[in-house]
Amino acid sequence: xxxxxxxxxxxxxxxxxxxxxERALVPSVMQVNERRVRAGFWPKIxxxxxxxxxxxxxxxxxxxxxxxxxxxxxxxxxxxxxxxFVMPVDAVPDFIAGLGYTDDAAVFTALLAIIGKNLxxxxxxxxxxxxxxxxxxx
Numbered sequence: 001x002x003x004x005x006x007x008x009x010x011x012x013x014x015x016x017x018x019x020x021x022e023r024a025l026v027p028s029v030m031q032v033n034e035r036r037v038r039a040g041f042w043p044k045i046x047x048x049x050x051x052x053x054x055x056x057x058x059x060x061x062x063x064x065x066x067x068x069x070x071x072x073x074x075x076x077x078x079x080x081x082x083x084x085f086v087m088p089v090d091a092v093p094d095f096i097a098g099l100g101y102t103d104d105a106a107v108f109t110a111l112l113a114i115i116g117k118n119l120x121x122x123x124x125x126x127x128x129x130x131x132x133x134x135x136x137x138x
Contacts, residue, residue: 024080025073033076033083037065040086049134054105057112058085059127064119074115081111 023029041062049055064070065078085104112119 025076030076030079033079034065036086037062037079037082041082044086046134048101049131050136052101052105054101054108055134056124056127056131057108058082059130060119060123061108061111063123063126067120067123069120070118074118077111077115081107 024033045055045058045062052058061078061082065075065082070078084107
């Protein structure tokens with residue numbers, strides 16, 4: 001950076017760094033998580049929808065996080081969970097057969113226990129429609 005100034009830790013956020021839950025509601029971290037999710041969610045969910053049992057929940061969270069009526073704190077937590085899902089590096093690598101998505105499932109289970117009341121029927125309906133399309137259940 002110019003002038004010898006260091007960027008604040010919230011702004012100089014490594015795009016591939018693990019998501020720190022205690023920072024999920026820091027505005028700059030929320031922005032990074034949202035960018036990660038916007039870039040990576042659909043390619044990943046399209047690739048794995050038939051393989052993971054929590055795909056419908058992930059889609060419902062996606063729609064809820066993008067809803068203007070969802071409270072900001074809930075959005076921050078949702079984008080953090082979705083960013084963890086799309087990141088190529090996580091606690092249990094996704095390519096490990098049988099175990100790869102257990103950490104992601106645990107993140108969504110915890111998230112839904114905390115902020116699940118924010119998911120509205122329209123979020124769940126959109127998720128149901130998309131999961132049927134992605135799994136070829138039309």
